[in-house]
Amino acid sequence: MRIVWLLLFLSKSLMGFSQLDFASIDTSSITICKNDLSIEFKKKFESINKNLNYPNTAERNIIKEIFEKTQSDFLERISNNDFLCSSDLNLYLQRLLNEILTKNKIDATDYKILLSKDSEVNAANMGNGVVVVNYGIFLAVENEDELVFVISHEIGHQCLNHVKQSIEKYAKLSTSKEIIEKTKEIQKQKFGKASKANDLLKNLMYQNYSQRRKKEIAADSLGLTLYLKTFRNPKASITLLEKLNVSDEEKDSLTVADYKLIFEQKGFKIKEKFFQQEESLFKQYDGEKQIETDSLKSHPDCITRIQLIKKQLNDTFKINETKSTDFDQIKKNSITQNLLNLYFTKSYGQSLYETLKLYKNDKENALYKHLIFLNLTEIQKSKSNYTINRYVPSYDNKYNTPSLNRFVSFLNNIKISDFDTIINNFKP
Amino acid sequence: MKTKLLFLLLISTLGIQAQITDLQKISRGKLYSSDVIKDSNNNIKGYFFLFETDKISKETYELEYVVLDENLTKVTNGFITEMKYENWAMKAKSIKVEVSLFDNKILIRFNDDFGPNMYEVYKRFRILDLKTNKLSEPFIYNEDKIVLNPPFDRKLKNYDGNESQNMSYYNGVGLIVDSRYNRITKSPNRYLIKLDENFKEVWRTLYEDESNKKRTKVINYLNSDKDVIVMFNHIQKNWMKMLNDFSVLIFDSKNGKLITEFIFPNIKDFAYKVVDVKLTDKELILLGNFSVKSEFGYTNDTDNTGLFSYRLDKFSGKILDKKFLYWEDIGTKMDINAHGKIKEEGYIFVHNMIPLSDGRIIAVCEAFLQQPITTNNMYFLELSKDLKLNQVFEVDKFKNKFPGTSAHSNDIKKNGGFDFMDYHNLGDDEFLFFLNDNEKGSRNRKKSTLYGVVSFSDGKFKSQTLNLKTEVSTISAFPSKKGYITLVENFDQEGKPTEIRLEKINY
Numbered sequence: 047m048r049i050v051w052l053l054l055f056l057s058k059s060l061m062g063f064s065q066l067d068f069a070s071i072d073t074s075s076i077t078i079c080k081n082d083l084s085i086e087f088k089k090k091f092e093s094i095n096k097n098l099n100y101p102n103t104a105e106r107n108i109i110k111e112i113f114e115k116t117q118s119d120f121l122e123r124i125s126n127n128d129f130l131c132s133s134d135l136n137l138y139l140q141r142l143l144n145e146i147l148t149k150n151k152i153d154a155t156d157y158k159i160l161l162s163k164d165s166e167v168n169a170a171n172m173g174n175g176v177v178v179v180n181y182g183i184f185l186a187v188e189n190e191d192e193l194v195f196v197i198s199h200e201i202g203h204q205c206l207n208h209v210k211q212s213i214e215k216y217a218k219l220s221t222s223k224e225i226i227e228k229t230k231e232i233q234k235q236k237f238g239k240a241s242k243a244n245d246l247l248k249n250l251m252y253q254n255y256s257q258r259r260k261k262e263i264a265a266d267s268l269g270l271t272l273y274l275k276t277f278r279n280p281k282a283s284i285t286l287l288e289k290l291n292v293s294d295e296e297k298d299s300l301t302v303a304d305y306k307l308i309f310e311q312k313g314f315k316i317k318e319k320f321f322q323q324e325e326s327l328f329k330q331y332d333g334e335k336q337i338e339t340d341s342l343k344s345h346p347d348c349i350t351r352i353q354l355i356k357k358q359l360n361d362t363f364k365i366n367e368t369k370s371t372d373f374d375q376i377k378k379n380s381i382t383q384n385l386l387n388l389y390f391t392k393s394y395g396q397s398l399y400e401t402l403k404l405y406k407n408d409k410e411n412a413l414y415k416h417l418i419f420l421n422l423t424e425i426q427k428s429k430s431n432y433t434i435n436r437y438v439p440s441y442d443n444k445y446n447t448p449s450l451n452r453f454v455s456f457l458n459n460i461k462i463s464d465f466d467t468i469i470n471n472f473k474p
Numbered sequence: 475m476k477t478k479l480l481f482l483l484l485i486s487t488l489g490i491q492a493q494i495t496d497l498q499k500i501s502r503g504k505l506y507s508s509d510v511i512k513d514s515n516n517n518i519k520g521y522f523f524l525f526e527t528d529k530i531s532k533e534t535y536e537l538e539y540v541v542l543d544e545n546l547t548k549v550t551n552g553f554i555t556e557m558k559y560e561n562w563a564m565k566a567k568s569i570k571v572e573v574s575l576f577d578n579k580i581l582i583r584f585n586d587d588f589g590p591n592m593y594e595v596y597k598r599f600r601i602l603d604l605k606t607n608k609l610s611e612p613f614i615y616n617e618d619k620i621v622l623n624p625p626f627d628r629k630l631k632n633y634d635g636n637e638s639q640n641m642s643y644y645n646g647v648g649l650i651v652d653s654r655y656n657r658i659t660k661s662p663n664r665y666l667i668k669l670d671e672n673f674k675e676v677w678r679t680l681y682e683d684e685s686n687k688k689r690t691k692v693i694n695y696l697n698s699d700k701d702v703i704v705m706f707n708h709i710q711k712n713w714m715k716m717l718n719d720f721s722v723l724i725f726d727s728k729n730g731k732l733i734t735e736f737i738f739p740n741i742k743d744f745a746y747k748v749v750d751v752k753l754t755d756k757e758l759i760l761l762g763n764f765s766v767k768s769e770f771g772y773t774n775d776t777d778n779t780g781l782f783s784y785r786l787d788k789f790s791g792k793i794l795d796k797k798f799l800y801w802e803d804i805g806t807k808m809d810i811n812a813h814g815k816i817k818e819e820g821y822i823f824v825h826n827m828i829p830l831s832d833g834r835i836i837a838v839c840e841a842f843l844q845q846p847i848t849t850n851n852m853y854f855l856e857l858s859k860d861l862k863l864n865q866v867f868e869v870d871k872f873k874n875k876f877p878g879t880s881a882h883s884n885d886i887k888k889n890g891g892f893d894f895m896d897y898h899n900l901g902d903d904e905f906l907f908f909l910n911d912n913e914k915g916s917r918n919r920k921k922s923t924l925y926g927v928v929s930f931s932d933g934k935f936k937s938q939t940l941n942l943k944t945e946v947s948t949i950s951a952f953p954s955k956k957g958y959i960t961l962v963e964n965f966d967q968e969g970k971p972t973e974i975r976l977e978k979i980n981y
Contacts, residue, residue, distance in 0.1 A: 326543055328604060332551070441976070442545055443547060459978070
């Protein structure tokens, strides 16, 4: 209910920002859409579960357990409003999905595409004909062809039945005579049990991850075949992977001068101590010992994937990029829409951080200002009840950029009374 | 206890994500012990954990150590082999670790852990170099020398050859050996020995000759810097009985020479305990508590007299100033009698005496009863430079009572019986004090989980209670890096991962 009110409040506020040329996704039918999705998937899952026919009871039980867990997680995502319910956007994505399926003569009955609010540049095949595209993909892709290749890759996973295969393989392995005997043998040992169990587990994990990497390459290959049938620009498969390769790099930052530029108004002063952090004892952070982290990568690196795709394409980059006004409109809104998604998924720290980076270069933007106000209000609330670290990332010397750590220090170090002042300064 | 609990909760996040349940159960590590890495200003800079990962032969185990930084990010880990004593009659339940920090190195002391109040035996040491994250081979100090890679051996007949003198990093000084166990020195002499980073002896100072059985010095570290090492000396008779005889020994950090022995006044009537020692460029300030002399050689809980402050010249040991506060002179600001008993609350125990930059002192006190052990309200006293009471701040908290128990305050403190947890020095005379405000050992899930935070800022105390009760989880709080508290939230919902949050204290 609270979310609905917030949405109504925000949509109302956004109506006043027509001069910004930004139209947020129409979310007015969110409750209906959520209920419809929930009913649709409950039915779908019931039907899938009815048809789980495996002769081996132990295997069947494991498979059933995994299916039930993934299905309940998926239904929880629906209930948590993780998926964007915009008829226009969903229709657009469904159109792209249908284009690939039709051109490849694949029965579209069981296929569906959903758009998640997640800002991570990613997409997934759920194994039941459902392709989930994260909104974050729109931040990376630059044309519709690249997006179509993402969807083609996920359809590739579905056609090759990768999810189902993995679950079945896991169940088979768990109930296999060989593993049961090896486990019993280890349990009988007087000494060195844990090391032997660990070695066996590691081997199984490495094999599993090695299989996963092979499946990614297979999905790339089949995805490319499916994609090429759409007669879109083949080069998009390469440019997409090039973008994914650098998608984790932070492209902008916030300096102390930026904080002064943003927050120093109506007498409020940025102090050096807002950014102070005790110097850490530790300068070197090691990787995992006893585990080859390279062997635990679920995806091959993008450079390898690009090389393999290039081989398959045989340098036939003759078709031009597809022009799409629908895509251009979505892309144009994507940065701002992502800020809203982050806010609505309660990633207030990330939403604020990204908004501040945009606001410093566009101080007249009323939407950014409003989002700063909304995020700061939520962060202040969480700071008061000692849950700020649930909504704002942790200070991290190993993984965070200096800019992100500066931002985390700032939010932690300013007092509640300072929050009052700056929130007031951003009040619409 | 607090850090152990934290690690029990963290273990689930550190385990290998296994695919096969039975194998995972076998491979899972078991937490042995943990310790916080603190700097000389009492700030938490990191955490050290020790897990048992496998039993590889009789009494021999593979252990994994994990180091986390102040933000709980994993810095390094590694695997070592260690032994612990096990026979049909007696078994060390784990291996305990204690860490001390000096420059960019952590000295880790391991010993077989037989449980609370048991002797710490089979001490051995390793050094973790934080520049390279390399852990040294084990070493002990035995028969007057460092023994690298001592043999793994738990045969009682070989005990003397496998035990170590105690070693620790002293603030501003480095690695010091307190060579006091004559079983392994084969000599009646007790020494403090400074070793350099290559274990070469820099100096040694004789502080006791044990042939004097009737009056033997037992010294314990108080504080140190690059100039002096300050040790509390408590006299023991026949290696058993502690006498009402105390002094403070001040050694020169550079050469180990005894600068002075500070003798407390009127020992025949009073007992003394040094609570904190502040070292400045030129001075040494001894802050503590004194009582009427007791029969058992420690301060008398039920006849507590007051507080003392001695200001000494650091280099000569000359007394520059001395002040006393008698509870009976406190006046109307606090309802405490001449024996240190606070009306309706109990006797006073002094946890810390923290000097401020202008000479004022904050004394952190908790009221308690010895029998049955009961811990009551907390009192924060702001004292003037002359040790006069400026203000008292009382914090009402849960009164923990343990029926059928009895103990001296020193033992209650040692075994974690008090509710005061720790303090953070935030600089500029600002402090945060943390206290537990719950029934200890309570299993009543419905009860609120309360933690008290007392701040001292701009000369004023302020108290807040973190009510960590939620309908869907249980939350535990632990002191953390400067200005923060670590909250560990375990959710009732099955499968929902434990949330570990570092939260900045609002004050």
